[in-house]
Amino acid sequence: MxxxxxxxxxxxxxxxxxxxxxxxxxxxxxxxxxxxxxxxxxxxxxxxxxxxxxxxxxxxxxxxxxxxxxxxxxxxxxxxxxxxxxxxxxxxxxxxxxxxxxxxxxxxxxxxxxxxxxxxxxxxxxxxxxxxxxxxxxxxxxxxxxxxxxxxxxxxxxxPPDGAKWEDHDATERGIFAAMVEDVYRQGPAAVRKASQLLLPHIRPQVAGLLEPRESEAPKGRPPKRSNTRDPSWFEHERTRTAKRSKTNENTRKTHKTTPAG
Known part of the structure; x- marks a missing residue:
């Protein structure tokens, strides 16, 4: 025990x-x-x-x-x-x-x-x-x-299966990419230039100007009295524009209002 x-x-x-x-x-x-x-x-x-x-x-x-x-x-x-x-x-x-x-x-x-x-x-x-x-x-x-x-x-x-297949899929992808490069070369200089422009942002982002912006070392933070400051949305722009148009039409009707003959 x-x-x-x-x-x-x-x-x-x-x-x-x-x-x-x-x-x-x-x-x-x-x-x-x-x-x-x-x-x-x-x-x-x-x-x-x-x-x-x-x-x-x-x-x-x-x-x-x-x-x-x-x-x-x-x-x-x-x-x-x-x-x-x-x-x-x-x-x-x-x-x-x-x-x-x-x-x-x-x-x-x-x-x-x-x-x-x-x-x-x-x-x-x-x-x-x-x-x-x-x-x-x-x-x-x-x-x-x-x-x-x-x-x-x-x-x-x-x-799961008894044995996993560890195939070299990277080699297959490299072969496919090499075949695509040969096709681009055969299409002429214009196709090569266009393909280079498409690949440049992915291969060299620092040259294409696509790097992330530098973080501000001294952020201003939230405004003291306008904590909900933001850019107006589309529907807010449309609502403001419609309200201004209605107000203008109303003022126009008041200006051109005719008085009955006395």
């Missing part, structure tokens, strides 16, 4: 982690979401005495609403640009996968490996772990959406 209390009981909290670290769960390690969905469904049903046809209709409507909400959240996340991940090695993931996936990758990449990686993030979330990202970096490759489980871009939940 003393051995059980001294050796096994202190490790009780680690048994679950020993199992969940080898299961593809995408962060779902508790029953909170299940209980929340169950509570939401009971509120949607609103009664426990429905007929079988009414019950299934309400049940399917609730599930469809949840799926639509999840897809909306994913699309909203993909429409946002993660400024901290705008460059390599996460540049190809921006606006392609969930922002949460990029945050997990950034935390994993900053992690220190003491003895071995463990590949926990790859097994539990379907994301490249520390050792896999280091291998890609050593090979001169960046992260692409195909390196991540498809759940992070499509919400399709399925077991």
């Amino acid at each position: 003393n051995y059980l209390k001294g050796e096994w009981i202190p490790c009780a909290q680690r048994w679950a982690h020993c199992y969940t670290n080898r299961v593809f769960h995408i962060g779902n390690t508790s029953t909170n979401r299940v209980e929340s969905a169950h509570s939401s469904l009971k509120k949607w049903l609103a009664s426990s005495t429905h007929k079988i046809d009414t019950l299934f209709l309400r049940y399917h409507t609730s599930i469809e609403g949840k799926v639509t909400e999840l897809r909306k959240d994913l699309e909203d996340s993909r429409l946002k640009v993660f400024k901290l991940a705008d460059g390599p090695p996460y540049g190809h993931l921006n606006m392609e996968v969930s922002l949460w996936a990029i945050e997990l990758l950034m935390k994993e990449r900053a992690r220190e490996i003491v003895q071995r990686c463990g590949c926990r993030l790859h097994e539990t979330h379907g994301l490249p772990c520390k050792c896999k990202m280091d291998a890609l970096s050593d090979a001169g490759m960046e992260l692409h959406p195909h390196h991540l489980h498809r759940f992070w871009s499509s919400l399709v939940y399925e077991s």
Whole structure:
């Protein structure tokens, strides 16, 4: 009994982690979401005495609403640009996968490996772990959406494949770009000049004058008595112009008002 209390009981909290670290769960390690969905469904049903046809209709409507909400959240996340991940090695993931996936990758990449990686993030979330990202970096490759489980871009939940394919998609993109350059050369000097003007802001923003403005070292701050100062909107300009026009027409009618003959 003393051995059980001294050796096994202190490790009780680690048994679950020993199992969940080898299961593809995408962060779902508790029953909170299940209980929340169950509570939401009971509120949607609103009664426990429905007929079988009414019950299934309400049940399917609730599930469809949840799926639509999840897809909306994913699309909203993909429409946002993660400024901290705008460059390599996460540049190809921006606006392609969930922002949460990029945050997990950034935390994993900053992690220190003491003895071995463990590949926990790859097994539990379907994301490249520390050792896999280091291998890609050593090979001169960046992260692409195909390196991540498809759940992070499509919400399709399925077991990950046994082996991930670490293909050199950067080499493919370089080949496509080289072919486009050859096509531009064949079209003549005018096409080359136009393509150069289009690429210049992206390659050399400091030459094209597209750098961010320098931050003011001594900002004036909010005006003391005009805290809501701003430029008028279009409808405010239109409302002011209409009011002036109506007032002018009214004054004109008063000026040209005729008096009855006496």
